[in-house]
Amino acid sequence: MARNLFGGTSADVAESVSGARIPGAVGTVWDGPSEGARQITDLTDSSGAPVLQLVADNRGMVPPFYGPASGAERLWVDFGAGRVGLLATNTGERLVQHQAAADPHQDRAYTNERLLNYVPINGSDLNVPAGSDWARWIVPSTADINGSAWKLKTADNTDYTRLRNSGALLIDTIGVRAALCIGAPAYPANQTVVNVTNSKASTTTTASVFRVQGDGSVISAGTVTATNVGSARLFSGPNSPAVPRPGDVWVQYG
Known part of the structure; x- marks a missing residue:
């Protein structure tokens, strides 16, 4: 001293x-x-x-x-x-x-050290232990479609990407044309990149109603409707459709 x-x-x-x-x-x-x-x-x-x-x-x-x-x-x-x-x-x-x-009691250094893996300071790395959640937001009600657990705002108070309390993710980008880009480097053809299920979301469920595979294949359990598809139907087999409609396509084989 x-x-x-x-x-x-x-x-x-x-x-x-x-x-x-x-x-x-x-x-x-x-x-x-x-x-x-x-x-x-x-x-x-x-x-x-x-x-x-x-x-x-x-x-x-x-x-x-x-x-x-x-x-x-x-x-x-x-x-x-x-x-x-x-x-x-x-x-x-x-x-x-x-x-x-700057830090006479060293309490700031102590706080930064203790909180580094909980609330990261600017420019720091966050190390998340295996099998744990970094942060959890407990929402008041999943029926709350207006409140947000996480929100991106600009200086003029404009809302952009938001994670609603209901679980809905609303993506609005700022000056970027591609609103959602999903990278799938070296994904196998049979591996699902986008998976929409008829139950709670899961990375392993096969109860899919819509999937995008690693090779670009799109698999839908229901009807695909688009302006350039119309009402055409595709048939294959030795016999023509029993009740054909205009626009049907029949690929004969056998």
Whole structure:
């Protein structure tokens, strides 16, 4: 710890029992007022030179000196009339330095260290333990179609991509033409990239009503309707359709 400054003020004087100043008096320094106190000899003057004896000046004033390296806040001096307590005189300066320091208590560093894997700070990496959820949003009701568990907004308060409390994901991009891009590098042809099921979402269920496979195949359990498809039907086999309709296609084989 840093040494603290003592003496050098109008209140720091060497006095006799009667209260008279004693110019040139030699005093001792202690760490307490009791008989069991320890004498302090680890002292320096204002320039940092060791102080062998604490000597009052020619006016009886106690000169400024630095206390022990242990950083004592109070010392007791004795010039023959009993021990008198001295308080450190640089407390105000140290307080100002303390307030100006970036992290004087190291509490910010401690908080950043403790929260690093819970609430990441700007520019940090988040390490998620295997088998765990990084964060969970408990919504008031899945029937709430207006509230959002997560929302992207711009400075003018415009809503863009939102994750509703109902679980719906609304994707609105800002200045990007492709609203949703799903990467599927080196996906096997039989591996599903997009899977819509008739039950709760799952990565393993086969109860799919619509799938996009790794090779680009689109598999639908229901009718595919589009302006360029119309009402055409496709048949294959040895016999033509029993009740053909205009636009039907029959591929004969066998």
